[in-house]
Amino acid sequence: MLSGLSALVAILAVAPWWMPPWMLFIASGALAKGMVALGLLLLLRGGLVSFGHALYFGVGAYAAGLLVLAGVKEFLLLVLLGTLATVALAVVLGAFVSRYRGIFFGLLSLALSMVFYGLLIKVQALGSSDGFNLGGIHLLGVPMQGNDGQTPTYLATLLLSVLTAIAISRFLGSRYGLLTKALRDNELRVEYLGQSVRQLVLLNYIIAAALAGLAGVLSAVSVGHIGPEMAYWTTSGEFVFMVILGGLGHVAAAFIGAGVLSAVQAVAYAVAPNSWQFIVGASLLSCIVFLPEGLWSLLRRRGQAA
């Protein structure tokens, strides 16, 4: 399985030399969204589902946007500061949200994201419903936007995706990963063994938010434009779909879910511009019916058979 994933990463690493630019653009977006799905996977492993994770995707993107407006155009700084801004917000909101479970946690997350969306729509300085463009971003002098910037942006996104996937994989293999699984099963027992459940939920929430914030920065750089729809509830729903599509079995599943959904969306839009949602919906329903444990279960079965 590991060799298969290594081969996939190797193929993706040389994608700029075989993928057409439009496909490379979609791949950059899919990898970034895969990071958000990875964060949701972590939350779901602990039994929590957020219907408002686009909040942090939007916060990361707008933090990067505001930094660019302030004259900060270095990619590394945008990634660092954008993610830190997201973490700061997640610490504050997480202290409140981590008190809730089940549908309350999900809907509270949704409500917070919609408050942020409402704010973005209303505030003229943030471009209101139109958002605003980001230009001139570079990585140590190498342009990250325009025709010349597509490959560096893609490669940076791929590198960060692989690094975050490895980091989360290690996290899930650590004591925190074991406790997260235990948390999903029985919170009362976790407390009665001496571990704070809220602390654990908060930690997972902050990590998931950081991943979404990082993805927001990468998306903003890749697209060159940010808008309030990044924090809209349908975007949150898309992230949840991605993680359900991929399954919870492996960190790679989040990226597979994001990649497949992005590809289905792109193809459906090209084939049926007026009814593409029908094709996406039907694909998702088929997956849920025939592969309830996600696409990863298909790969796992093949791996076991081989």
Next chain:
Amino acid sequence: MNVALSTQGLCRNFGAVKGADNISVAFEAGTVVALIGTNGAGKTTFLNLVTGYLKPDQGTVLLGGRDITGMEPRDITRLGVARSFQIPQLFDQLTVDENLEVAETIARHTSTAAQATELTRVRALALERFGLAGQRDQLARTLPGGARKLLDIAMALVSHPSVLVLDEPTSGVSAEEKEGVVETVIELARGLNAMTLFVEHDMEVVAQYADRVLAFFEGRIIADGSASAVLDAPEVRRLIVGSALGAQGHA
């Protein structure tokens, strides 16, 4: 007396019902104490009050002289009070071994290196002595009732407690295994120098293993002493033992 756990004037009401009515009691370290009483007498309420699941309306709970009243269960557990439950609280999607690993992992976090080695030893011992070694890779949700109960107790033991609180440890365990289970638990607890506080309906088990018995009725302690003294007390025979024997006979 080296007091492991004590309460002073502990009260807890549930509406008009008195779950705990001015309970003041001290438990000596290393002893085995049984709580007896009919259903609704206040035994589990007392356990819930000393382990932090319930907050008292009045009164204090002291652990080795330290006031733990109103503390969260996790903090009380970290200070050395571990418990099992009337309905076993397991991680159903994890294996038997993983359940114990979770317990050890959490306990290890606040342990010294020497204590950590001891935790691993207790985990292996509990697995073996409770007959769970053969089921170590089995998901907890697939275990029969008795084994679930034992795993719940084993998890409490792995926490390396100074006070072990067991709510009906033999319920769901077969009649043949009952005494063996209690004997093993007490032996393991003594090996850890832990005081054991357990709720029990089987008076034979109580008579055989408890150093001290507390009889509860309507939230109060109506008798406190050695097993023979308490079980022979007229009030206890009339209110508790008679009904327990009746229930056993009926069952």
